[in-house]
Amino acid sequence: MAANFWTSSHHKQLLDQEEVDVVHPLDKERGITLDDFKLIKMHMATYIWRLAQFVKVRQRVVATAVAYMRRVYTRKSMTEYDPRLVAPTCLYLASKAEESTVQARLLVFYLKKLYADEKHRYEIKDILEMEMKILEALNYYLVVFHPYRALSQLLQDAGLNDISMTQLTWGLVNDTYKMDLILVHAPHLIALACLYIASVLREKDTTAWFEELRVDMNVVKNISMEILDFYENQRMITDDRIIAALSKLKP
């Protein structure tokens, strides 16, 4: 349902991590490894976010755009669907779906501003063509649920809705879009994992509160571990590695 996660296409389409971590054969041919694959998606999530700052759309639009981008690459190759075009187009499509339409020409203007090099020379026509391909690749499923809504409700319920906790957990949720969590887990579980990490970091005792929830704490803790692992690994990511991965796509 459009407003009920459990009956939504989003819920029905949740994947196992192993299904998400499949490099398309065409990309493999070009030497893209699983690490490269993840790295490029992470880079593109950041790219969408930076672009969104220019065109001034809300965080939910960014989150939806990133979810679209990640969904596309569970089905399509980066070789055929260049991430550097897919990413801005996902933002374009998400802005329509989330009722904050951004004009294509504005997007193209900032695209050129952000990346002056040849490989990012995309015109309005390219965006519009890719928009239709993305609609197709998404199988026309456009509703995406995000952890933000659940997060604010949960913070309030746990009595942790002070500014410090709110900012920390919100930032954690933003960072989860650098990973594939939104393709694998229900949004409220992602929110709970972020809340869990934040409460440990800020030394808030939430044990009793979590115990009262009717959720599988193992899942929440596993998501939390994934997030912490991500932060750990992220330190070792350099621009060179990202450039190297991207250059395999367009030598």
Next chain:
Amino acid sequence: MLRSQPISWDSKMGDGNSGSNRTLSGNNNNSSNKPEWLQQYDLIGKIGEGTYGLVFLARIKSPTTNRGKSIAIKKFKQSKDGDGVSPTAIREIMLLREISHENVVKLVNVHINHADMSLYLAFDYAEHDLYEIIRHHRDKVNHSISQYTVKSLLWQLLNGLNYLHSNWIIHRDLKPSNILVMGEGEEQGVVKIADFGLARIYQAPLKPLSDNGVVVTIWYRAPELLLGAKHYTSAVDMWAVGCIFAELLTLKPLFQGAEVKAPPNPFQLDQLDKIFKVLGHPTPEKWPTLPNLPHWQQDLQHIQGHKYDNTGLNSVVHLSTKSPPYDLLSKMLEYDPRKRITAQQALEHEYFRIEPLPGRNALVGPSVEKVVNYPTRPVDTTTDFEGTTSLQPSQPVSSGNAVSGSMPGTHGGTMRSVPRQMAVGGMQRMQPQGMPAYNLTSQAGMGVGMNPSGIPMQRGVSAQTHQQQQQQLRRKDPAMGMAGYPPQQKSRRM
């Protein structure tokens, strides 16, 4: 690279390009030039035209499944401003792809033609709509719509609307031409709510609901909208249902205001005046938030310019003030949106529990004395999918019914600038006696399909719905935790 490929998700649409070229119109002879997906259909002709694009009638020509099944294909024009797929189309696809209900139009396919960047939505075809049914009774048969038919149409409309509202969707543009009724076949007389181009998910709007332009055709527009409310609720749809109910009874639009066209979002004084004339002026006593509405503040002199003494809804609709239909109607036309009856409450109203009981086939039932043969939709067979006209003479396409009302081509009075669509496939049976399933709290659990009415939704376990989530997560008792919560629209209004 990608080619244009048909996608087919739930109906067995077949592979399209095989089978005989059984065309009924003369312009399909160049089928080799058509995109592959289009070759699975025989184009019959154009049945509607609007600002968004065109609507065509087609038949499936797959030799194995659904052969001959009628499909309405809505083609969205490429936007002129160079901004790709129209946000209206995006919104309609987004919602229709998620929802499934017997009384909501069914989207069977989406096609993209990459060559000219056009987008096609394929729906199950519905032969009739309330606009045409009402018009036929008013202009052709000269007698009112039978009580059974009115009640069945209204019940099914409310049933579909209750489903939408339970899922936080406001339709925002309910009017007779958007309420479709299935023609001959297994689903004869089943109502399908159509045209979701203006529909909104109102659970968590990023912008005030009033932000994206005009909503609801003025005659069916709720008073809070006319008075400039910025945030509004599912109650706007219930007002429209009230207007439609009255129109089904009298065959005349209830509040026929003259629309002010400019500037954008103008104050529609005449429409309000038409309402006041029948219902009297609203008062802050009966509608406490009334003084907060922009136009009530700014245009009070105009609004109260006329004094209406002998107001009376009952005399307009010719119903006794004590009769159940009058009681239901007056609750739909309640000024204060917070007090206005909800779709769920309306389904439980006494009106639906007294004879004649509503049925699934609204057009034919035990208590219908004279079954009316409604005309089939006029089809302009001179166009192709590009909307270009060939030299073929227009001819009405009849499926056996009378075609008395059909106009030649698209330029007759029947071709309104509103989408004329389509309908559906589901096979759920409705329960004619006031939908007891909606009252049960014990079965709304995790599983789709546990609901006896066959409605695949759960109210109780939505992780995304406000308080419900907390309540749900908090339950330790599994039996309690599985219980459904009825939708709480009333408490969330405004």
